[in-house]
Amino acid sequence: MSKPEILAVAKLPPYLIEPLREIFVVHEQIHQTDPAAFAAAAGRIRAIVGSGESKVPRSLMAQLPALEMISIMGVGYDGVDVTAALERNIRVTHTPGVLNDDVADLAIGLMLSVARRIPQADQYVRSGRWPEGPMPLARKVSGERLGIVGLGRIGQAIATRAEAFGMSVAYTARSRKAELPYAYYPSAQALAAEVDFLVLITPGGAGTRKLINADVLKALGPQGYLINVARGSVVDEAALVEALQQGVIAGAALDVFENEPVVPSALWTLDNVVLAPHIGSATRQTRGAMADLAASNLRAHFAGEPLLTPVPECQ
Ligand code: NAP
Numbered sequence: 001m002s003k004p005e006i007l008a009v010a011k012l013p014p015y016l017i018e019p020l021r022e023i024f025v026v027h028e029q030i031h032q033t034d035p036a037a038f039a040a041a042a043g044r045i046r047a048i049v050g051s052g053e054s055k056v057p058r059s060l061m062a063q064l065p066a067l068e069m070i071s072i073m074g075v076g077y078d079g080v081d082v083t084a085a086l087e088r089n090i091r092v093t094h095t096p097g098v099l100n101d102d103v104a105d106l107a108i109g110l111m112l113s114v115a116r117r118i119p120q121a122d123q124y125v126r127s128g129r130w131p132e133g134p135m136p137l138a139r140k141v142s143g144e145r146l147g148i149v150g151l152g153r154i155g156q157a158i159a160t161r162a163e164a165f166g167m168s169v170a171y172t173a174r175s176r177k178a179e180l181p182y183a184y185y186p187s188a189q190a191l192a193a194e195v196d197f198l199v200l201i202t203p204g205g206a207g208t209r210k211l212i213n214a215d216v217l218k219a220l221g222p223q224g225y226l227i228n229v230a231r232g233s234v235v236d237e238a239a240l241v242e243a244l245q246q247g248v249i250a251g252a253a254l255d256v257f258e259n260e261p262v263v264p265s266a267l268w269t270l271d272n273v274v275l276a277p278h279i280g281s282a283t284r285q286t287r288g289a290m291a292d293l294a295a296s297n298l299r300a301h302f303a304g305e306p307l308l309t310p311v312p313e314c315q
Contacts, residue, residue, distance in 0.1 A: 006047040010054045016291035052076045058084035073294035078204035093297035098289040099281035104157035110253035114274045115139040147195030150202030192219040204231030217243040232258035
């Protein structure tokens with residue numbers, strides 16, 4: 001029997017692609033690089049595999065009449081037009097859970113980095129300035145007030161880590177979690193007004209677009225720090241740049257940006273900012289687990305077995 005054909009819509013790692021090649025014919029990004037090959041194969045492509053940053057718009061699905069499933073190696077699937085997929089009964093899967101630890105670790109690491117100025121401290125030593133005297137004092141994290149925007153799987157992993165730092169934890173989400181011991185605020189703005197560090201860990205997409213605007217940043221205030229490990233779209237980036245330049249907030253640590261991999265040049269030059277290139281889940285262990293889960297979902301679909309981790313809309 002011939003192997004089913006699938007389209008990789010992103011540059012995916014060999015530890016995902018190689019095992020897939022054993023059971024599928026994998027077309028790598030031919031929709032972008034080779035229109036003739038894509039036109040020839042489009043009618044036979046039965047699945048898409050992509051990363052959390054991949055775009056799978058309605059227009060791409062429309063060119064794939066045999067498409068049955070989309071497997072995303074990532075928990076965020078805001079690049080997939082799920083409405084268009086549901087209309088054609090195309091099933092969508094993602095990789096929740098296996099990356100909670102890494103993303104939570106990074107959120108805490110970024111919070112410490114921006115408050116304790118760890119990147120600047122490294123530069124201080126490397127540039128030979130230590131003999132001239134000590135660095136200016138930084139900001140304490142332990143015991144401070146943490147606000148989490150989005151208290152889902154990863155948000156809760158951040159909360160338990162923050163508890164070990166003696167931080168008080170409060171949150172906002174679409175719904176109150178009565179079973180959890182943290183204070184709930186009905187909006188990001190109300191939460192921001194009550195905390196020292198505001199960590200964002202919601203999904204991207206239309207529901208959270210520019211949730212963090214100039215008013216929220218003003219509420220966070222000149223002693224407050226913003227940490228974004230969610231999606232760049234959750235923040236009004238222009239308002240954030242202005243708030244950082246004007247001292248409306250104390251600083252920001254950002255793993256995600258509105259137009260990745262492009263980072264506004266204004267952010268490069270600011271001293272109260274720590275920048276990372278979307279590395280929340282980027283460890284060998286976790287990326288391996290994500291790849292295994294993305295591949296297992298594909299195998300399950302083609303074996304006629306239940307999907308392991310369909311997105312909520314497909315459950
Ligand atoms: P999850 O378990 O689905 O949790 C999402 C949380 O966001 C939930 O608490 C949800 O509220 C809340 N939320 C959704 N819409 C909201 C809104 N409009 N306002 C306020 N809160 C809202 O997801 P997860 O597994 O924790 O992952 C969260 C996100 O992290 C992903 O979707 C992805 O965007 C991001 N992420 C980033 C990286 C990275 O590399 N930086 C890696 C992995 C994930 P309810 O609980 O009330 O539904």
